[in-house]
Amino acid sequence: MSKLVVLSIDSLFDEDMEFLKTLPNFKKLFAKASYSGAGMRSVYPSFTYPAHASIITGTTPDRHGIFHNEKLDVGNPTPDWYWYHRDLKVETCLDAAKRAGLTTASVGWPCMGACPSVDYLVPEIWPRAMGDDPHPIFETAASKDAATWEIIERHLHKLRRTKQPFMDHVMVGCACDILRRHRPDVMFIHLAHLDHTRHANGIQGPMIEQAIVANDDWLGRLMEATMDAGTYEETNFAVISDHGHLPVQRVLNPNVYLVEAGLIELDENGKIASWKAYCNSTSLSCQVVMKDPEDSETRARLEKVLYGLRNDLSSGVESVFTKAECAREHQLTGDFEYVLEGRERTSFGNAVTGAKVVTPDNSDYKFSVASHGHLPHKGPQPVFIMAGPDVREGVVFERRRIIDEAPTFAALLHFEMPQATGRPITEILR
Numbered sequence: 001m002s003k004l005v006v007l008s009i010d011s012l013f014d015e016d017m018e019f020l021k022t023l024p025n026f027k028k029l030f031a032k033a034s035y036s037g038a039g040m041r042s043v044y045p046s047f048t049y050p051a052h053a054s055i056i057t058g059t060t061p062d063r064h065g066i067f068h069n070e071k072l073d074v075g076n077p078t079p080d081w082y083w084y085h086r087d088l089k090v091e092t093c094l095d096a097a098k099r100a101g102l103t104t105a106s107v108g109w110p111c112m113g114a115c116p117s118v119d120y121l122v123p124e125i126w127p128r129a130m131g132d133d134p135h136p137i138f139e140t141a142a143s144k145d146a147a148t149w150e151i152i153e154r155h156l157h158k159l160r161r162t163k164q165p166f167m168d169h170v171m172v173g174c175a176c177d178i179l180r181r182h183r184p185d186v187m188f189i190h191l192a193h194l195d196h197t198r199h200a201n202g203i204q205g206p207m208i209e210q211a212i213v214a215n216d217d218w219l220g221r222l223m224e225a226t227m228d229a230g231t232y233e234e235t236n237f238a239v240i241s242d243h244g245h246l247p248v249q250r251v252l253n254p255n256v257y258l259v260e261a262g263l264i265e266l267d268e269n270g271k272i273a274s275w276k277a278y279c280n281s282t283s284l285s286c287q288v289v290m291k292d293p294e295d296s297e298t299r300a301r302l303e304k305v306l307y308g309l310r311n312d313l314s315s316g317v318e319s320v321f322t323k324a325e326c327a328r329e330h331q332l333t334g335d336f337e338y339v340l341e342g343r344e345r346t347s348f349g350n351a352v353t354g355a356k357v358v359t360p361d362n363s364d365y366k367f368s369v370a371s372h373g374h375l376p377h378k379g380p381q382p383v384f385i386m387a388g389p390d391v392r393e394g395v396v397f398e399r400r401r402i403i404d405e406a407p408t409f410a411a412l413l414h415f416e417m418p419q420a421t422g423r424p425i426t427e428i429l430r
Contacts, residue, residue: 002390003235004186004409005179005222008055008109009215010048010195011372012241013380014039015204016212020385023213025220029237032387034395034428039381041401042243044330045282045339045373048195049082051242051382051402052110056092056188058406058420060331065089066111067334068282072289075272077350077364083125083141085115090419093406094118094188100415102185105178108171109188113141120148120182122174124190126162134159151177164196165214172218179225186413191218198245199368203380236388236412240405244380245370246284248360249345252316254279254286255352257305263298270353277302279340279348283366283373286348287336299337306338316346316357330375347371386428395428 012020014036020026043054043061045068053066061067066082073079085092088111094104098117105120106112113123123141127134134156142152155173160166168191175189197211219239226232258264258277267273276298280287288306290298309317319341326332326339342348349358349367362368382402387393390412403422410417411424 001185001234002388002413003184003226003231004238004388004413005226005235006186006188006238006240006409007219007222008052008188008190008240008242010190010192010242011198011245012194012212012215012239012383013244014383015380017383019209019212020216023216025216025223026239028223029219029239029385029387032391032393033385034387034392034397035385036383036399037396038399039244040240040384040405041399042376042382043402044326044332044376045285046243046376047282047373048192048242049110052190053082053088055240055242055402055405056094056109056112057088057090058093058403058410058417058422059090060403060421062327062331062333063090063419063421067332067336068280068287072280072335074275074278074280074289078128081125082111083123084113085111087111091417092117093409093417094186096410096415096417097186097413100413102413102415103182105175105182105184105187107175107178107187107189108167108192109190112188118143120151120178120184122148122152122171122178126159126167130160130163147182148178151181164193168193168214168218172221176221176225179222179231180229183229183231186409189222191215196365198370199365200362202370203245203247234389236386236390238384238386238405238409240384240402241382242402243372243376243382244378245372246374246379247345248284248347248369248371250316251347251349251358251360251367252342253349253351253354253356253358254288254305254309254317254340255350256354256356257309258302259352261301261305263302263305264352266352272352279350280336281348281350281366281373283347283371284342285373285375286340286342287334288338288340289336293337302338306340309340316343317341318343341375347373384425390430392428392430397425397427400425
């Protein structure tokens with residue numbers, strides 16, 4: 001019976017393809033692979049969690065419900081993320097696979113915590129502080145069975161909260177053990193070291209190449225694990241990614257404008273005491289929320305600020321999209337009323353005090369020297385490379401959408417995904 005391993009290398013993109021072909025394990029994959037010649041089209045915002053939810057459900061954010069990495073928590077610099085499967089509004093590829101009788105595994109895949117359809121589940125979730133014991137939060141999201149926990153315990157000591165490459169070492173170790181011991185029919189695994197490296201160092205350079213080489217090694221370890229399990233010849237491997245990156249030279253803090261307009265009130269310590277509107281960064285875009293969307297007076301004052309920024313060519317705001325425009329034009333809905341799209345080399349901050357424009361300081365992935373969250377047609381595009389016994393060799397296809405990936409995986413393994421809106425890439429399947 002055919003098997004499938006889907007490896008998402010966060011922020012791997014089309015401009016990396018020629019370098020990938022020089023690396024030993026990617027070279028082995030490309031020797032029999034079909035792939036997108038111009039990358040894949042992501043979703044808006046081109047952010048990790050909305051994109052990974054789109055990949056695994058075959059739907060856009062307006063359908064699956066994940067429109068940001070983080071849950072809205074005004075004024076909290078470390079909000080909870082969309083860690084749990086319960087936040088999704090539609091079924092995933094693994095839900096459908098399990099219903100079809102297949103055994104399933106998810107390792108570090110966003111939005112999959114506590115998914116009842118996953119037999120071997122190692123979640124992407126982390127404690128708030130570096131020194132915190134990771135066990136309590138992992139226990140809320142990982143598989144409950146002893147077999148999975150024995151594997152997690154073998155590797156969890158490597159975790160340093162979200163620090164990379166430590167988290168990816170945990171995930172690769174767990175994934176290899178699961179492949180060797182349990183031979184699941186389908187596994188989804190997500191690795192983020194490359195994305196962290198690009199945020200901190202820029203889009204290209206020696207550090208980026210080093211991170212890509214590390215991922216080549218991890219791909220090789222996954223392949224070796226299937227060889228050890230005796231399943232390599234029947235396993236299809238897909239290497240995919242979620243979004244591109246763009247360079248950032250300045251960070252605009254629109255909440256400072258909202259404070260000046262009286263839409264955010266601060267206490268004596270400069271913290272938010274009350275608010276009527278708030279700009280929640282998605283890095284190269286920004287989601288603007290209203291506490292009371294029916295408050296027409298606040299809306300008028302807010303629009304004056306937002307459209308004033310758009311009309312000022314020096315502000316860094318390229319576009320203002322209304323909620324209706326986001327739904328109609330970008331298949332994006334959520335608990336916001338407007339979205340700001342940044343101009344070239346501009347990202348958005350959440351600060352409510354200080355300068356309106358600052359330089360990126362790498363204090364957070366959203367405020368770094370390279371980032372994403374932009375309209376998905378801009379810049380480099382995510383990859384799709386696939387090889388195995390059920391995949392044709394040497395097919396280079398034109399750009400498709402990341403929502404087409406889950407339907408492709410379902411077609412390869414012969415099960416249905418009735419809620420998916422993407423279409424399978426049939427030309428690469430045998």
